[in-house]
Amino acid sequence: DIQMTQSPSSLSASVGDRVTITCRASQSLSNYLNWYQQKPGKAPKLLIYAASSLQSGVPSRFSGSGSGTDFTLTISSLQPEDFATYYCQQSYSTLTWTFGQGTKVEIK
Amino acid sequence: QVQLQESGPGLVKPSETLSLTCTVSGVSINTYYWSWIRQPAGKGLEWVGRVTASGSTNYNPSLKSRLTMSVDASKNQFSLNLRSVNAADTATYYCARDDGSGWFLDWGQGTLVTVSS
Numbered sequence: 001d002i003q004m005t006q007s008p009s010s011l012s013a014s015v016g017d018r019v020t021i022t023c024r025a026s027q028s029l030s031n032y033l034n035w036y037q038q039k040p041g042k043a044p045k046l047l048i049y050a051a052s053s054l055q056s057g058v059p060s061r062f063s064g065s066g067s068g069t070d071f072t073l074t075i076s077s078l079q080p081e082d083f084a085t086y087y088c089q090q091s092y093s094t095l096t097w098t099f100g101q102g103t104k105v106e107i108k
Numbered sequence: 109q110v111q112l113q114e115s116g117p118g119l120v121k122p123s124e125t126l127s128l129t130c131t132v133s134g135v136s137i138n139t140y141y142w143s144w145i146r147q148p149a150g151k152g153l154e155w156v157g158r159v160t161a162s163g164s165t166n167y168n169p170s171l172k173s174r175l176t177m178s179v180d181a182s183k184n185q186f187s188l189n190l191r192s193v194n195a196a197d198t199a200t201y202y203c204a205r206d207d208g209s210g211w212f213l214d215w216g217q218g219t220l221v222t223v224s225s
Contacts (some may be wrong), residue, residue, distance in 0.1 A: 034212065050211075089211070091209065096166075099155070
């Protein structure tokens, strides 16, 4: 299986801060990397697909970058509604898709 | 607007079979790919498996020996059957849609399944 490792596991930030979350894969994914946001008690929501493509309806303050094994999700100016847990997911291997362990973004 | 809704028992006894159904509205089930994803309380996401209307399946290797997924196109539904469950299968189960590219475009609200006697 392809292992996905996110860092940090949690972070505290203030409204208006620039936030960066990293996802590292155990092997090259090309650009087959996706990002989701999950709020408590809710289903995950797709933010970014294919490493850098913004899903329709997602605010432009969210962006993704990277290729190969190293990827980042950036929130350019954190808003109150962005406090949530973020997951990366690889869609490179059709044998099994895997998620990172999650990064919880909390209010400082 | 695509909507997915999970249904099924919230409590299953150890060694029995967990059976869930996802009802899809707003799009034909014949058009896309359909997955189950689960999440134990307070933990991360685990992809369970994927099915198409043609009956093609991909299963998580860790669950493959116990798992069957199928589609009922006449009802626009797909289902999951997980045999011989144990406490480690306790989780919120989500159904989700992907367009073949492997990212999950739409999700159900999730249903909590507890394995306990």
